[in-house]
Amino acid sequence: MTLTTPWEELVTSALLGTDRRTPPADVMAPGRDAPVALLDAAALHTLRRRAGLLPARAAARPEPAPPDDRRELPEPARRRLSQLLADRSAPAGTGGRRGTTPDLTELLPQWLTAANDHGYRAPAAALPALLDAARGRNDLRPYALAFAGPRGLWLARFNPDWKFALRGASGGAVLPGAQDTEAVRQLWEQGLFAERVALLAAVRTRDPDAARALLATTWSTERAEDRLMFLDSLRAGLSDLDEPFLEEALSDRSRNVRATAAELLSALPNSALAARMAERAATCVSLDRTGGPTGPTVVVEAPHECDADMQRDGVSASPPSGRGERSWWLGQLVEATPLSVWPGRLGGRTPEEIVALPVLDDWTDELHAAWCRAAVRQRDARWARALLGPPAASPAIGPGASSLAERAKLLATLPAPDRASWVAEFIAAHGLSEAFQLLGVCAVPWSGPLGRAVVDALDIARDGGSYPWSFSGVMGLAERCLDPAEAPHLDILTATPDESESASPGAGGYWSEAFQRLVSTLRLRAAMLSELSDAPPPPDETVETVDPPGKIQTTGPRRPPAVGRSRSPSPRSTSSSRPE
Secondary structure (H helix, E strand, O other): OOOOOOHHHHHHHHHHOOOOOOOOOOOOOOOOOHHHHHHHHHHHHHHHHHHOOOOOOOOOOOOOOOOOOOEOOOHHHHHHHHHHHHHHHOOOOOOOOOOOOOOHHHHHHHHHHHHHHOOEOOOHHHHHHHHHHHHHOHHHHHHHHHHHHHHHHHHHOOOHHHHHHHHHOOOOOOOOOOOOHHHHHHHHHHOOHHHHHHHHHHHHHHOHHHHHHHHHHHHHHOOHHHHHHHHHHHHOOOOHHHHHHHHHHOOOOOHHHHHHHHHHHHOOOOOHHHHHHHHHHHOOEEEEOOOOOOOOEEEEOOOOOOOHHHHHOOOOOOOOOOOOHHHHHHHHHHHOOOOOHHHHHOOOOOHHHHHHOOEHHHOHHHHHHHHHHHHHHOOOHHHHHHHHOOOOOOOOOOOOOOOHHHHHHHHOOOOHHHHHHHHHHHHHHHOOOOOHHHHOOOOOOOOHHHHHHHHHHHHHHHHOOOOHHHHHHHHHHHHHHOOHHHHHHHHHHHOOOOOOOOOOOOHHHHHHHHHHHHHHHHHHHHHHHHHHOOOOOOOOOOEEEEEOOOEEEEEOOOOOOOOOOOOOOOOOOOHHHOOO
């Protein structure tokens, strides 16, 4: 058959149908149906096209992956990583009950953190699954990308689905040496955003002046969102030497950049901006020494306008919906004022005495909320303690912060032991119903007193017949944050309790499952940490292995159930100790 009809003509006839578009004459043969002739011609055309295909020019080989000098994972830890990554898409439990199987998905961030702390590198074969996991979970990305390292960043360039790594990675860049100024300049001017962020952080750690000079070389040509990210990186190691650069940034064309520069300057008590804010705030907040029956009081006169100078210093003129202009301006002024100003302004009083002073005309909440934000911004632990008040005090009548969100931020400014102690006392006084946000800022693993306070409160809730699902969030936190060494002490709680008439139907079975899952997860975490430390687990501990997609197998002897609770006595005699 001699076929001269172009391929496109055959495609058109096939799409329209041979009844509507008769194939060309050289396709049709006498006595043959048009559809059959068209298909024969297409087959012949296809074979001829393939036979005459010329080989394409070979593409250039990609550059080899950069070296990663971190040490290799031990084999048990390598297997564990494969199990954790394979389980990330396992179906969740049904009916709102999770059973007794640990949730491996929630343990992956903790495993990655420990692996990074030990200085291990990711196995090459695990990089695709690791990047896929990071793609689906924003909370996982910092740990996953740090673990993936420079090879993960190199691999991400070949898959559009992993482009997030090229912009968001901070630990995967291969950085030039400190003395190689030409390589530093070239990477800064030509590198990926992630590489430039990592470079700026590394240079700033070594030489803050050089980092600012490097940033200044391209500042005017950077995109607004990039300027914002670079400026935000100055939070680490912020000092008075950064003030001139930040003062210039107050005139930036981007509102977000201006606001960030003002925030950073207000965290420097000796900056000119902090002095300007203190001068403005001092005209708004003063002490009335005459007082009255209650003694001295704080008097507030909020600003009547937001002028151009205030706006340049970061004060937003337009309040959010539902807020008055004057209270909005006042809050911003007080928030940006150094807290060291107020003792001298308010009669030489301590922070504890200042927050206890009555405030006239219902300005208490606004003033205290601004002081809370200032304490968080300036990382002032003494003011944070004063605004938190005693843990046993009701949030509604406390001296400063009333919302749980404010209390959580204030707690984050305290040293880890103080945080744990405060939250433990809070739980003992108020139960767990309001403690979820506060537990989230406590260091992991929880200290002994904090862990015992949480377990005691859960035990009280179980014995009191409380609705079990209302504590699922705290139970999930306990699985991830309780010290694994507490596992042997919790065996006694895994039994199904007798249900009272007032208990929720089926509550006993749920509590038993929940405590069994807690104990299993703690033992699994202990095994994970042991594998990463390359040390054998204690001989009398239960070692649990997980076979995808999450089946638990237990090997080794199990500790006998505890005969008594090695916890501080539960305060069951006081009604305030029970969770709501």
